[in-house]
Amino acid sequence: MSLLTQNNDDKIIDEGNGNELFPVFLKLQNFQTLLVGGGNVGLEKLSALLGNSPKAKVNVVADRFLPELKELVIHHPSVNIIERKFQDEDLNDIELVILATDNRELHEYIRKIAKEKGLLLNVADTPELCDFYLGSIVKKGNLKIAISTNGKSPTVAKRIKEVLNENIPNEIDDTLEQINKLRLTLKGDFSDKVKALNQATASLVSEKQPDKNLKPATLSYIIWSFVVVFAAIIFYVLWKEEPVFRNYVAGVNPQFYWFLIAGFIFAMIDGAIGMSYGVTSTTFSLSMGIPPASASTAVHISEILSNGIAGWMHYRMGNINKKLLKLLLIPGIIGAVLGAFLLSSLEEYAHYTKPLISLYTLILGFVILKKSGVLKLKNAKAGPKIKKIGVLGFTGGFIDAVGGGGWGSIVLSSLIAGGRNARYSLGTVKLSRFFIALMSSLTFVTMLNGLHWYAVAGLVLGSAIASPIAARISNKISAKTIMVAVSIIVILVSLRSIGKFLMAF
Template sequence: MTPTSPPPAAPPATNSLFPVFLKLEQFNVLLVGGGNVGLEKLSAILRNSPATAVTVVAPLILPELRALAARHPRVQLHARLYADDDLDDRDFVFVATDDPALNRHIKATTAGRRILTNVADTPEECDFYLSSVVQKGDLKVAISTNGKSPTVGKRLRAVLEETLPGELHTLLQNMTVIRQRLKGDFGQKIKSLNAVTAELAYGPAYESPATAYWRRIATGALVTFALFILVNILSYYFTWQQAWDVFGNSGLFYKFVAVGFIAQLIDGMLGMGYGVVSAISLMSLGLSPVSVSASIHTAEMFASGASGYNHYRFGNVNKKLFRVLLLPGIAGSISGALLLTYFGEQYAGYIKPVLAVYLLILGLRIVSKAIRKQQEKRRKVKHAGWLAGAGGFLDSFGGGGWGPLVTSTLITNGRTPRFVIGTVSLVEFFVTFASALTFFSILGIKHWQIVAGLIVGGVAAAPIAAKLAGRIPTRWMFLGVGLMVIVWSLWALRKLF
């Protein structure tokens, strides 16, 4: 008989805590201690379960703790010494005093009464620990270090707070709706969910047919228009001697490259600013307003194409919002270009000041939201298609305004800046493409030296800007967008003063 081998030894347990989420509002909680540690414990309780009944007992209570308790009617304060009678009818006890002997006494008493207790800064005396919590709407992630290092838990929480997007709350709501709408047997529901989540799980290699279709259209349109302009330049304006003169002309070409790089870096991170930054920079180099305007409109199409592609690549695009904005934006852009071509720029001068005043107000609102600690509740954007149509029209007819108008309006309504900027940047390529193609078909292209420099700099900056847009904290993105809108508005209003 062959002896049986002993079963493999179980790996040593490094953290045997059992994770659980409590409905703490259904229990009675006692907090002993009214100092800084007590304030920290009470803040953690109320931040996660604001309706919890908490009784605080301490001879001295901090004013900050009193102010916190005043905002929660189920918190009771007793400025006196602890007594064992305070444990009556308690389900959980938090001990946060600076008296070790008192802490041990309370723990011994609660153990005899089988009351779960947490003793601050004494892991061996705790029946449970408080975790570092990351919350995004209905999603809540708790982090435990088994009481070894709260600092590590706080740092991990900060990383996850920055990494996990605020849109996760919307995702959970959408998944609930999807689950309710799925029909068929269990196997069919699994297949449907796999189709919905394949791109999220495996990336662009498993993208849906609709996504692949729009990606091919964007790539084909960009390449086609690039070849179109290249052939025109070669046929009418370009000679080898001209090219040599441009690249060897005392660094002037590289100044245009630098202008394009800086303008696209700002535009890619904030969803606006390409036009105003380019215009201010080029005019400071002594160029005429006519050459500046023509050059920016042509080069911006390439820069926005590169920017939109990289925002899509880094996951900054909301596809539903993209579909809503696309066709109205294109229609508005074409109509604005045609009206400007046939009726002249004097009519555009009447519209831009009105737009500038509206955007100045929006910019101030966005900056105020960035400064305030609490952001306004997200509101549904009504008539987003009309907003895109107006943005496309003003961008062509008024010489700019797509980014400031559309981006700032969507962000003011509480949408996440990262996804607004990425989506508006991608739609901007199609809007600018339609505008540039209309202008090009009627007027041709001029000032190609400036255009070439802006294109080189803009394309180089696009991936950097798209990457940064996903890493900048939301508050700073609000502040940057608001300041850029204010700058754009003041620049547009400069002639009135």
């Protein structure tokens, strides 16, 4: 474990010549640590120690303890709680000391004794009394990165930690394991081993670097602006000069334009937060009087093109985990086809299935709200990395087909909650969604008669226009506000649909 862990002790120190701190990674199970303090700061310090070194040997001394700290200690037999005030003999046989109380006089007293014994000391929020600081840690399996800003800005250290956590995939640990296995098989002297490892890892950085003189994002916006302006001019000319075109447009079902706008908006939202296109489109379709099976059909057909475009964009940007894609795809397709078959068979009972689908979208609304961070479960922690990807894919595909959406909400949320890299999970789920939507759409079209094609066409065109734009801005929009707004709309519309059904009796 590093002396730089997950707290913000490194406040401002002397200017010096840059950062003069020396980072060290300690095996805390080989040391005896004393932690004085059982309140919020003590809990924070102990959580940081055990989060990085679960077998760390720690004596915690305090006259009172938070229940959460006692609960944490239950799972760590190497931690010993001493419920009383600090005594001088607590420093006997101790090698590291961490002080986490609000009593500065006590801190100064303990520091004096600790220095006489030659002990290293950390004092919460008092850098002038510290021998080492606890900073920010990025942990990905066997990879651990300690971050320090020399006390200049703990906030910047946190932001750097977030960026690294987001962009370093969890799969990096698999890479480290493979490289280690390769290293153990190498023969020859140190120079030969270095050359062999360089050759083995060269492919990781061999991709062509973009031309720094070009600005792809700016160029993309310019191209799309010209496309939109050109389309508007063509439409205006045809409307003004071609009576046949005017008559054709006038004959289009007016609801087509609502679905066109809705498809564009929902695809943009989906690109920003990585989910909710299915649930928002289905909720909207049901509110417009479309039966459940037809609504799901319209949503899935529109997702073929939009997710194909978005998936290709993510593939070009390197956001695809190919191994994860293979594990999701076949089970997801099987689940989607079975779900589509079941819902199509019940189309004649749409009066009864519609409130059930509305109940499902209501649940998904709360799922999205929870994911936004507004709803938080007490002591909620990220679950273990999901191993049964096939089961997740089948479940997500089946529920997605039956409910008209949920692949993103269920599969993406589960992957991220299980510790998967958010960017790679988003790209992989988007690309796999193309195949899921394709197969479920084929099932719906084969079994259903009288599809509402104006809804299909509106969602297809709207989402297709938005998809490449949404893929570009997916990492540039703060998603929390969007997620809260979407979840509230979905919840209210779903409740309205359920209420109308109940009032009919």
